[in-house]
Amino acid sequence: MSKKLRTVLIMAIVSISVLLLMLNQPSKTEKLRMQYAELIAKSPYSKTKILKKAELKKIPKQDRPDLAFQQDFLQTLDPNTGRPEPLRLLKILNADKNKGQVFKTNSTLNWESRGPLQVGGRTRALMFDPNDVTAKKVWAGGASGGIWVNNDITDSLSVWQQSNESMANFSISTITSDPVNTQNFYVGTGEGYFNIDAVYGAGIWKSADGGATWNNLASTIDFEFIYDMVVRNEAGVGVVYAIVRDLQDNVNGTEVLRSINGGATFTLASHEPFRDLELGPDNTLWAGDAIGGVWKSTDGTTWTKVYQAGAGSAAGGHTIATPRRVELAVAPSNANNVFVLIADDSALGEIIVTLDGGATWIDAGEPSDAGDSTVPNTDFTRGQAWYDLIAAVHPTRDLELFVGGVNAFKLNAGLEFKKISTWHNQVDATVSFAHADHHAFAFRPGHNDEAIMGTDGGVFYIPNVATVETVTNGIKMRNRGYVVTQFYSAAIDPVNTNGFLAGAQDNGTLYFSGPGIDDTTEFRGGDGGFCFIDQTFKDATDGLYYIVATTGNEYRLHDFSTTPGTFFIPLIDTGNGAFINPADYDDENNSLYSYESNTTSNTTITKIILAADGANQGTQSAGTATREDIVMAEFGAAISHIRVSPYNVANRTVFLGTGNSQVAKMAADKTITMITPPTLVGSVSCIEVGASDDELLVTASNYGVVSVFYTNDGGATWTEKEGDLPDMPVRWALFNPLNRNEVLLATEVGVWKTLNISASTPAWEKANTGMGNVRVDMLQYRALDNTIVAATHGRGLFTSTNFTLDVKENVLVKNTNIKIFPTVSNGLITVASRVNAQNAKFTAYDLSGKQVFSKSLNLVNGGEQPINLNVKRGIYLISIKTDTFSSSYKIIIK
Structure with a gap:
């Protein structure tokens, strides 16, 4: 073989090898998908235990704020x-204000708030408004509901x-005013108490x-977590101090930042890991850190540690193995009492006091x-310190301390604690009710024995703190x-036009x-958690069922068909599943599907089959439902979404999405077919079924990924429908059932809409008039009256009835040979024909x-058939x- 030929062959072999190597390399999407799957698999939040019923009984309520944050993080x-x-959401929030209508707003879809009227949420x-001479006006910040104001907190009817x-989708963590110019208010955003799984904020407003x-x-703009803020009068200037999560994300790190120009710029005041900041009556700054330390400063830039908790600290001899968060309360009438x-760690370690300014x-x-x-008697925070x-000292009685954990207490001058509130009167009927988990306490200026609490x-309002421990009201x-x-979820009642069911963080199912x-x-x-109302109900013989979920895989059935009032039938009672567990209900087959578990070898969903409509569903201790565990080996990942097809009642298809970028459909015989969009990366948040099982919308809830995918061939091919949608989590999707080109999305910034999902790059616009920029978790639709309900995460429920869902006459194809009358009836109608047509x-x-409804007709010229x-x-x-024509009509059943 000649040298030249050998060289050519070697080059050819090398070229082919390089080509094969390149062909075998994962694509950019595959790399990102693998990277994401690894992140999920390695995260400790993927392994957090859901407490079982016996364990949950040991705590006041099935309230796990940590699990809520962890699940949303993933x-x-x-x-x-x-x-x-x-922080990418700020582009959306500021766009219209600063640059004109960058993101178009649709004004035809108006939302009405449905409350709840008096439930409230984490505060x-x-x-108290420093400009209100009556000292009745109060400002409050919701955990994800924005800023609110009440003009008279003393009046129970004040709204x-x-x-x-x-600001509705940001957590309000602190609010304060400028003592020099009381028109200046500052609000900090972002709950910084949970490391990386916290509720993120967007700086100071x-x-x-x-x-x-x-x-x-x-x-x-890059201050994601703000623990606390104060404004101090320094020589006639209102100087702002803010404790901000360390911008390098150190575990305990924070920065205390200082502004002398009203927040235009900030400089570093301290790099200690502070968590609480208080201002004494002598203008001294006090700070509590994240590792058991107490600090003070007279100039705002030089800080001195005056106490450090540890093993057998000097104050009370308490052994504190892992000193953590420090909460302070300075007496407004005595600068020496703190x-x-x-x-x-997570429990209360000690409560100490200085009477000499920290000496x-x-x-x-x-x-x-x-x-x-x-x-526990030794930890009034119940492991949630x-x-x-929270702590606060009475305005004039300098040794009267008020503290809040699960419940609230009062320390009198004799250093004796008295309980003043209970989270449930059935647990303790000796004191007044206030919701569990206390976060804020403020006294009414000029009315020293009146106070408010944030829970x-x-x-909650206390008219008289002097005697509050002695009364039950x-x-x-x-x-x-x-x-x-x-x-997290919502369901629509098929009977009551004002009936809705919704599952809430820390406030149950309402x-x-x-x-x-x-x-x-x-x-x-x-x-x-997820909740459902059986949509097949027509009268009391059919069965009206309400299904509600709490944390994990635990459900209760409320049967209103044969028994007046409410009783419970336990369907599933385990600690498996996710915190807010994905599930769906097959109304026509009375079957509930829910995620059960995921292991290294298989993934399991549970199917619960209720008795037939109108049949006896059993009792609380002995239900008649049957259970089937469906074990699948195809995923190796947690299920993030379940959707039961509304078609083919005898052979239902169930669609499944996972937390690591997979979509599948399960046939009636439990056969699994993978139909994942090729470029999908992220957690599947919704699978919306369109005109048939072939038409699907899939959404993902992650930042930084393509969020919307569409198929009209059952998943054989997919197209991305991101269009000009901003980079934000998408949590749910809804087709307009009469014009499936029209789609609504539930997003981190309200509801968004496109009029043409079939376009190669759909144009998306805001559709949140009346709702604001709040996170929306779910959308549900009722055909009875064209009602859409939106479950928001921070602003309650909203409904809309003016969405363009009415039947347009131009979409109806009417043949003059067929007539249907009356068009408004109680269900009795007549079909009149001018032609002969067999097997219509x-x-x-x-x-x-x-x-x-479906029926075969033999049409006779000149004849009428009642239906x-x-x-x-x-x-x-x-x-x-x-065989020769088709005709369509719109009728109303009243």
């Missing part, structure tokens, strides 16, 4: 950065009003007009919650119109029955596109097809 993290990126920030809806308008301070609460310390004892068997820990259940709820409830913003009924307490097909569809449509009231489409 579902929204950007696979490229390994963390959520909520970390409270402030809260939202101040700035553009300022109002220069007493709360009328708010603006995000540009210098703080109380300190120190956490030992010496003494043990102040601890509250003993002997009246509540669910709270990282979460619910996980909203705002000494604390008043003040949540009227304070709609900051965080819902049933809505009245018009507008109204009171609700709690079906079940704790954390509310009469079909009725509801406005969701679902077939509800009794035994369906629920509402609008229906009628189709009549023959």
